[in-house]
Amino acid sequence: MNLEAFVLGCGGMMPLPYRHLTSVLLRRDGDLFLFDCGEGTQVSLKRLNLKWKKIDAIFISHTHADHVTGLPGMLMLSAQVDRTEPLYIYGPPKVREYVETSRQVLDMYINYPIIIKEITAPCVVHEGKDFYIRAFPLSHTKTCVGYTLEELDRPGEFNPEKAESLGIPRGPLWGKLQRGEEVTSADGKIVKPSDVMGEKRSGRKFSFVTDTQYLPSIAREVQGSDLLICEGMFADDCEDQAKEKKHMTARQAATIARDANASRMAMIHYSPRYTDRELDVLLKQAQEVYPKAELTKDRMIFDIPYVD
Numbered sequence: 001m002n003l004e005a006f007v008l009g010c011g012g013m014m015p016l017p018y019r020h021l022t023s024v025l026l027r028r029d030g031d032l033f034l035f036d037c038g039e040g041t042q043v044s045l046k047r048l049n050l051k052w053k054k055i056d057a058i059f060i061s062h063t064h065a066d067h068v069t070g071l072p073g074m075l076m077l078s079a080q081v082d083r084t085e086p087l088y089i090y091g092p093p094k095v096r097e098y099v100e101t102s103r104q105v106l107d108m109y110i111n112y113p114i115i116i117k118e119i120t121a122p123c124v125v126h127e128g129k130d131f132y133i134r135a136f137p138l139s140h141t142k143t144c145v146g147y148t149l150e151e152l153d154r155p156g157e158f159n160p161e162k163a164e165s166l167g168i169p170r171g172p173l174w175g176k177l178q179r180g181e182e183v184t185s186a187d188g189k190i191v192k193p194s195d196v197m198g199e200k201r202s203g204r205k206f207s208f209v210t211d212t213q214y215l216p217s218i219a220r221e222v223q224g225s226d227l228l229i230c231e232g233m234f235a236d237d238c239e240d241q242a243k244e245k246k247h248m249t250a251r252q253a254a255t256i257a258r259d260a261n262a263s264r265m266a267m268i269h270y271s272p273r274y275t276d277r278e279l280d281v282l283l284k285q286a287q288e289v290y291p292k293a294e295l296t297k298d299r300m301i302f303d304i305p306y307v308d
Contacts, residue, residue, distance in 0.1 A: 003028050003204055003304040005227055008044035010296040012211075012233055012247075012269040013066055015039050018276060020298055021066045022210055022269045024229055025050060026149060031128065034058045034074075035147060035208045035229075041070035042077060044299050053081045057126055059133065060091030061210055062144035063098055072102045079111050086113035090125045090135070092143040093118050121145040122221075130154075131203070136221040138212035140246045146212070148222060151203025154306075155180070155193075163196045201308050207262075210269045213243060214252040219259035226304050228257055229296065232267030235274075235281050250282035254290035266294040266302065 004027045009020030021038025025045070032055045034041075045052045052074070061067055071089075078087060089099060096116045103110065119125050121135040130152045135145040158178050160170070167185030168174065176183050177193050185191055207222035210231040222228050232250035234242040242249050250267060257265030267286060270279060279295055286293035 001029050003206070005206060005229065005302040005304065006044075006048055006050065007229075007266075007268065007296045007298060007300040007302075008041050008048075009038045010268045010270060010298055010300075011038070011066075012231075012271055014272050016272055018298070019270070019272075020044055021069070023070060024208060024268070025055075026206055028131070028149070030054070031056050033126075033133070033149065036061055036067045036210065037070040037074055038066050039069040040298075042073050048299055048301075053078055053083060055087065056085070057088035057090065057133075059125070059135075059147050059208075060089065060095050061138070061146065061208075062092055062140060062142055063094040064140075064142065064211065067211070068095075068098060071099065072106060072108070075099070075103070075110060075114070076106075076108055079109050083112040086115050088126065089114065089116045090119055092121075092145055094143075119145065136218075138209065138218070139215055140211045140213070144211050146207065146209040146218065146221065148208075148225070149206045151205070153200040153202055156198030156200050159196050159198065163191075166191050166195060168196070201306070204304050204306060206304060209256070211246075212248065213246040214248050214255070216259070219256045222256065222260045222262065225260060225262040226264065226307070227302055228260065228262040228265040229268050230256060230265055231269040232282055232286060232293075233269055233271050236285055238271075250286040250293075251289055254286035254288075254293050257290045257293065262290075263307075264292060264294065264302070265290060266296045266300075268296045 006025040008023040011019035020040025023038045023041040024035045026033045121137045126133040138144040173183045204226045207225040207228045230253040232253035233247040234249045
């Protein structure tokens with residue numbers, strides 16, 4: 001099952017000619033989840049040829065303009081096709097007011113259900129058959145949340161040779177064992193799934209953190225992430241400014257990744273004071289703490305494979 005993250009925009013505060021505002025699309029097979037929706041989101045979706053009309057849910061971190069100004073356009077764009085499935089929008093208080101006011105003022109034509117759920121973190125906000133998405137509190141100048149998508153453990157690998165040795169021939173009974181059901185062999189013995197299945201294998205974890213001052217609790221929330229997309233807005237020499245505005249430095253983002261034992265961490269939501277060439281200073285400072293730190297760029301794609 002594929003799990004991919006598409007960086008639609010990596011900038012903070014204001015869009016630049018080469019950097020759209022923060023937005024990340026996560027694709028898990030047929031499910032599409034959008035995290036924040038900054039200005040320029042539609043442009044990157046088009047350039048990546050992603051099927052935006054299939055987006056199931058949008059997860060908003062907070063209602064500062066650089067995280068939601070792409071949302072009205074996305075809602076109107078989705079009305080240009082025949083859509084019957086509801087679009088879920090999750091976020092802290094004010095998300096409902098922003099969406100409903102935009103619809104009214106812009107006189108939007110919407111031909112599909114929009115279900116808005118304002119949340120109070122920490123909580124599970126969205127669930128699927130074998131995964132869930134959880135929100136957790138951050139600390140910004142207004143209510144802000146981070147998100148994790150975490151898959152449930154997968155069954156262990158099926159051992160065909162062991163099944164045959166226990167008198168279970170190839171066929172429907174193998175499927176039952178793999179689904180966790182007991183079966184009966186030809187000689188009447190009960191065979192349990194644990195007799196022919198290996199140890200459970202872990203699922204994957206994706207985390208999205210932006211617009212917050214450094215908190216040790218963040219590392220606990222994103223612990224074990226296969227991919228952590230994390231704000232690294234400022235360099236060390238702007239640490240006082242980061243503290244005042246309740247943002248993080250690249251070094252602080254790296255500290256979270258290190259303490260969370262993340263497999264990968266890619267920074268996002270850069271201050272517009274840094275040109276693309278100047279982002280190397282953020283990367284260098286982050287890698288002093290977490291050597292595997294990476295920079296995101298608009299339309300960058302991250303594959304998130306299974307570990308085993």
